[in-house]
Amino acid sequence: MSGVALAALSGCVALVMAVAGTYLARVRMPRPPVGVYEPADIVLLCVGIVLAPLLYLELPGTAVAAVFGVVLGLAVQFTLAPVVAARWPGAGWATATTWLLAAAGCAVTALLHDRPTGVRVGTDLLIAVAVVGVANLWTQSGMRAAHVAALAAALTCYDLVATALTDVTLRFATRVQGRPFAPMLALTGGQHPVSVGLGDLLLLVLFPLVAAKAYGRGAALMAGAVGVAVTGAISALFAVGALTSGFPLLTALGPLIVAQHLYWSRRLGGERTTAQWRAAPGAVRSGPAVRRG
Amino acid sequence: MFGTALSQLRYSTAVLLGRRIRPRDLDRIARDLVATLAEFGEPGEDSALLPGQAAQVDPQVRATMTGRSLRATARAAVRHTPYYARVFAELGLDPGTLDAGSWSRVPVTAKKALRDRPADFVSAAARPALMALTTGTSGTPTTVWYARDELETTVALSTISAALGLGLRPRHTMAYAGCSRATLPLLNAEESATRVGAAFVQFGTVEPAIVLARLAAPLGLPGKEPRITHLTTSASYLSALVQEAERTGRGPADFGLESVGVGGEVLSDPLRARAEAVLGAPVATSYLMTETLPSGGTPCAAGHLHHTTEFGHLEVLDPLTWEPTAPGAVGTIVHTPYVPYRTCTLLLRYATGDLVRVPAAPPDCELAHLPATSAVLGRWSGPLSAALPTRALLDLIEAEPEVPLPARYAVTERPDGTALLHLLVRTLPARALLARLEERADAARLPLAGIKLYDDRAALPPAAPVRADLRERTFETLPEPPEPPQPAASATAETARAATA
Ligand SMILES: [Zn+2]
Numbered sequence: 001m002s003g004v005a006l007a008a009l010s011g012c013v014a015l016v017m018a019v020a021g022t023y024l025a026r027v028r029m030p031r032p033p034v035g036v037y038e039p040a041d042i043v044l045l046c047v048g049i050v051l052a053p054l055l056y057l058e059l060p061g062t063a064v065a066a067v068f069g070v071v072l073g074l075a076v077q078f079t080l081a082p083v084v085a086a087r088w089p090g091a092g093w094a095t096a097t098t099w100l101l102a103a104a105g106c107a108v109t110a111l112l113h114d115r116p117t118g119v120r121v122g123t124d125l126l127i128a129v130a131v132v133g134v135a136n137l138w139t140q141s142g143m144r145a146a147h148v149a150a151l152a153a154a155l156t157c158y159d160l161v162a163t164a165l166t167d168v169t170l171r172f173a174t175r176v177q178g179r180p181f182a183p184m185l186a187l188t189g190g191q192h193p194v195s196v197g198l199g200d201l202l203l204l205v206l207f208p209l210v211a212a213k214a215y216g217r218g219a220a221l222m223a224g225a226v227g228v229a230v231t232g233a234i235s236a237l238f239a240v241g242a243l244t245s246g247f248p249l250l251t252a253l254g255p256l257i258v259a260q261h262l263y264w265s266r267r268l269g270g271e272r273t274t275a276q277w278r279a280a281p282g283a284v285r286s287g288p289a290v291r292r293g
Numbered sequence: 294m295f296g297t298a299l300s301q302l303r304y305s306t307a308v309l310l311g312r313r314i315r316p317r318d319l320d321r322i323a324r325d326l327v328a329t330l331a332e333f334g335e336p337g338e339d340s341a342l343l344p345g346q347a348a349q350v351d352p353q354v355r356a357t358m359t360g361r362s363l364r365a366t367a368r369a370a371v372r373h374t375p376y377y378a379r380v381f382a383e384l385g386l387d388p389g390t391l392d393a394g395s396w397s398r399v400p401v402t403a404k405k406a407l408r409d410r411p412a413d414f415v416s417a418a419a420r421p422a423l424m425a426l427t428t429g430t431s432g433t434p435t436t437v438w439y440a441r442d443e444l445e446t447t448v449a450l451s452t453i454s455a456a457l458g459l460g461l462r463p464r465h466t467m468a469y470a471g472c473s474r475a476t477l478p479l480l481n482a483e484e485s486a487t488r489v490g491a492a493f494v495q496f497g498t499v500e501p502a503i504v505l506a507r508l509a510a511p512l513g514l515p516g517k518e519p520r521i522t523h524l525t526t527s528a529s530y531l532s533a534l535v536q537e538a539e540r541t542g543r544g545p546a547d548f549g550l551e552s553v554g555v556g557g558e559v560l561s562d563p564l565r566a567r568a569e570a571v572l573g574a575p576v577a578t579s580y581l582m583t584e585t586l587p588s589g590g591t592p593c594a595a596g597h598l599h600h601t602t603e604f605g606h607l608e609v610l611d612p613l614t615w616e617p618t619a620p621g622a623v624g625t626i627v628h629t630p631y632v633p634y635r636t637c638t639l640l641l642r643y644a645t646g647d648l649v650r651v652p653a654a655p656p657d658c659e660l661a662h663l664p665a666t667s668a669v670l671g672r673w674s675g676p677l678s679a680a681l682p683t684r685a686l687l688d689l690i691e692a693e694p695e696v697p698l699p700a701r702y703a704v705t706e707r708p709d710g711t712a713l714l715h716l717l718v719r720t721l722p723a724r725a726l727l728a729r730l731e732e733r734a735d736a737a738r739l740p741l742a743g744i745k746l747y748d749d750r751a752a753l754p755p756a757a758p759v760r761a762d763l764r765e766r767t768f769e770t771l772p773e774p775p776e777p778p779q780p781a782a783s784a785t786a787e788t789a790r791a792a793t794a
Contacts, residue, residue, distance in 0.1 A: 031337035035297040036328045042294055085390045141294070275334030 005187045005194040012128075012185060013196065013204055020132045020205045021220065024139060024212065027082050031141045032289065039289040040181065042147050046154045049199060053162070053172040057270045063178060069106050070182035072126045077102040079133025105129075108181045116189045119180050127185050127198060137208040142274050145214040148207050149261035151210035156254030163248035170246055173197075191244060194238075204231065207257050214271035215264040216280070226256050294687060297325040298777040304344065307633065308603075314633045316445035319344060323452040327489055331454055345450045345587065345603060349662045354531070355602060360392035362631040363606055367391050367399065369632045370639040376406065377641060379786040387589040396606070401615050401642045404435065407584070411436035411638070419637040425477040425583045428557070430759055437583050439477065447477075450587045451485035459523070459552065459589070463490030466512060467523040470496040470504050470530055471557075472763045477583055478556075482525055492517060497532055499625035501537040520549030524572075529759035530559035531568055531576070532691065532698035539694065545573020556581060558760060559671055559683045563692035580669060584643055584753055585628045586635075590666070595658035597665035598649065600657060605630040607664050608642065609651050612673045621653035623670065623679045625768045646673045648682055677704065680740050681712055689734055690716060695726050699761045703754040711742035717756070721748040 056064045080098040088094050093141060109122030163169040176182040186195035196204075204227040212220035230253045237243040265271055272280070307314045322344065330338055350358070367388035370377035380400060381388060391399065417420055421438040424709040428434065439447075455461040467486040471478060473495060489504055492514070508521050526534070531553070536546075553568060553576040555661035559773075573690050580590030580598055588605035590598040600607040609624040610617060618624025626647045630640060656665045669684030670740040681704060683703045690700045701717035714734075719727060723746055734741050747753045 012770045031333075033337045033343055034301070034322060034329050035294045035337070036325065037294055038295055038296065112681070117399045142329075143384075168440050252416045273332045273334075275332065278334075 001144050001186060002194065003239045007232075008197060008238050009185075009187055009194050009235055010228055010232040012124075012187070013201065013231045014224070016099075016131060016185075016201065016206055017205050017224050017227065019128070020135050020209055021212070021224070023079075023083075023132050023136050024209050024276040025237070027136070029078075029137055029140045031135075035141070037138075037141070037143045037147050037212050039150070042154075045151060047156070049155065050158055050162075053168055057168075057171060057175065064176060065110075065179045065181050068176075068183060069110060072130050072181050073102045073106040075130035075133050076105060076126055076292050078137065079129050083182040087192065106181070111238070113180055116117060116178055119178065120186050120189065123181055124185050124187075126181070127183070127201070131201050131205050135202060135209050138206060139209040139213055140274070142204075143210055145207075145210050145265065145271050148210045149258045152203055152207070152250065152254040155203070156250045159199075159250040159254070163246055164251070167201045169197075169248070173246060194235075196249065203250065203253060203257065207260070211260065211264065213274065213277045215268055216272075219260070219264045223257075223260055226260065227253065230256065250276070297322065300325075310536070310607075314446060316442050316449065319446055319449035319572045320453045322534060323449040323456075323488065326453055326456055331490070342362060343453055343457070345454055345601065349604075354653045356393060359602065359606060363396055363629065364389060364391050365627060365713065366632045367641060368641065369416065369418070369636075370641050374414050374415035374639050376402075376410070376637070381677060396608075396629075397617075399642050401610065401644050402640055403644055404646055406407060407437075407638075407640070407643070408433055408435045411438065412478055414638050416637055416639050416771045421637055423476065426474075427476065427583050428763070434683075435584065436574060437638045442475075443634070443636055445478070446482055446634060447487070447587050448484040451481045451675075452488045455485040455491075456489050461486060461489045461491050461523065464516060464518050465489075465516055465522040465551070466492040466494065466514075466520075467525065468486045468494050468496050468504075468521045470498060470524060470534075472760065473497040473765060474763075477586075478581075494521070497767075498761060498763055499765050499767045499769070500771075501530075502591065502771055503767065503769055504534060505538055505543065508550065508737055509543070512704075515542075516553075518549055522551040523554070524552075524554070524574075524715060525554045527760040528555050528560040528564065528578075529699040529761035531560070532564055532700065535567050535571055536698040539567070543571060545571070548572055548574070550574035550578065554579065556714075559687055560667060561684060561687035563688060564698075567691070567694075578668070580647075582647075583732045584640060585645065586639070586726060588628060588630050588634075589750045591660065591663075592668065593656075593660045595656060596668065597656055597658060597660070598668050599660040599663040599665050604634045604691075609649060609665075609666055610644075612644070612646075612648075612679070615675075618651045620651050623648055623650050623682070625649070625671075625673050626666070648669075648673050648679055667670040667775065677706055677712055681686060683741055685737065686714065689730060689737065689739065692733070693726060693730065694721065695719065699759050701750060701753060703756045705754055707742060712740060714741050714744045715754050715756075716744060716746055717753050718746045718748055718749055721746060 008174075012098075038177065056067075077098050079096060080101055084094045084098050105122065105126055109119060109126060112118030112122055173184070176184075177193065183198035184195045185201055186193045190192045208220045208223035208227065211223040230249065233279075234247055234249060234252065300318040300669050304314060304318045304322065307318070326336065326343065367377075371381045371388045372378070384398075384400070386398060415438050419440045422441040423439040423444060424660075425437045425439055426434040427437070459465065467482065469479060469482050473479065479495060484493070485491045496507060508524065511519050512521070513519070546576055550572050551574050553572055553574050555578045557575060560576070560578045568576045578592060585605055587602055589648060590600045593599055606629040608617065608627040610627045611627045615627075625650055626645045628640075628645055648670040649668070650670065652665050652667070655661070658776065668684070670685070671678055673679065686702065686704070687700065689697065690696055690702060696719065697719055703715045705713050705715065707713060727744060727746055730744050734744065
């Protein structure tokens, strides 16, 4: 495996984290009139994450690509919509433009299906934007650090089973690899690509955001640093040949997320509500509410 | 998140199909709203879409919904209540053929019909649970039976409106200074306030001095504002509070009130102004009645009363001919509360007797999408009550600080058809007061032939009773005037009470 690509992967993860943090500070996403996250939501999320690969293994490859394409397109659209609406408030064309951009991104990626590098670049861009959007949506709609810790704990166990003890992840990765909209941020192709899975990337980006909301800037920076360090350490193990095939990143990251949550919640006596976070002086703050057009 | 979405979906489906609303769904929405406010401090976007929050609906869609709701309500009433089964059979009317256009073929239900035989209006498909009695200042209370489901629906809707409309939050404490026998409004106020997380206290209609002392007293509760923040009462009892506060020289600094809610009686503009001046909080009114809950009216900035279209159908009709009232004219509110919000006591075209004026021009206020009337002017008791409504008289009387509150007055009709106002004052002669009243009555073009003042209540012709007359007794003696909170304060108050006892 290329050492440069492995180092670049940590850089990419750090970059997506930074973009997501800036997004959190600057862009306010719309949320429904009523609704907070509850344990049941986290359970549902886990069930979805566990069932999705199993379901996709049963579907033809084209269908899987189509489903991922639509989901990614939607995520890109709702990520861009508040940005465009804030930049050009009240413009009727703003929403239409975000739909066009999302559709164009997906169309170009799909059309490049016989050029592996093109597919990778297109998919990586869509994945990065979607992860920034989804992590922000969850954070801004009130997901708590305790929820992310629970999610991380559950997914750690799952990852251990799916990646380390069975071949579900491997079969799934082999299946979608190289296809447009494959749910991974991949820097190289081939038999053993340098890549990070969508779920891992989402948790890497999500926890610093939620930590910023719940515990403040220090916790966010620590969460980001831990995430990049974990990615870097695993990359280093690959580079020196200690690891050769897929490694369940969450088995390392998950416990660290849980530990950080416990540490900050003990230290600060609990986490802040979204209202307290938005009202806190000097905290990461978002601009004025943006209405969906 | 998903649970709330599911409840909202189930609720909307039930409403659209006219099916039974699961109280659990509404309860869930209300509880999640409270949780949302705790997390975010404010509801998310489009909170107008929540039940009872007066969302803008396409007029075409609304007309379809109205027709469907009216038919569903009429069908249920004819199928399950003896009264409407009889009425529709006599007229040969098929409830399935009705819509908003042909709705006028349904005869208006007089208040007396419900008062005389309340059981005839109870649906055989419902299980009556609570007998709600109106205050009955008009002589006989009206009986309205509620089923358990209806109570839960009503409480959930009140919780949503307390959180969004009233802005009630866990740091608040609400006091209820209304008749303790009015079970339904009391239960509703207590449940909605405490579900929001606010504290609640029932004062009852005791001596106004006691209520004022309690409003002024520090609560000393963790997480709560230092004093009571919200007061709910009737207009006449509010007038008694205003008089007592003015008499004892109290002002806004003596209270911690943020909002005063008044319902059930006509609140005049001068009384509102005087109450806001002494209590230091905005006084808001709403229009709700036991018979037609959860339908009601919300005032707008332009002075209209806007009526929800979600829970019932409003008509403003001439009380003699039952023809629709023309714009600019005065008529009475005739209301049909919809199934499935109401399931026990079913009413079609119920004549409330409440007088309102229909706006002369279509409103262009923030609530223009909802039907508008004036605020309630008074209660219909004959042509004179429309020509000289309670509101006009209270606007005249309650502007005069010399008149004791609650105002005691009577209007008599002379043989020549003109009207005479009889008013109780503190002392006679009161020539300056009389001159002012006459001048202002002329300026307001009230059809009054004269004003007669009395200083002896026994000599005054019988005045209409008001809710403040339902005075409740208490063993409590007046507490000490409020002091700044200090460790020994409660002990001092105890000693003082023991000394006076
Ligand atoms: Zn209006």
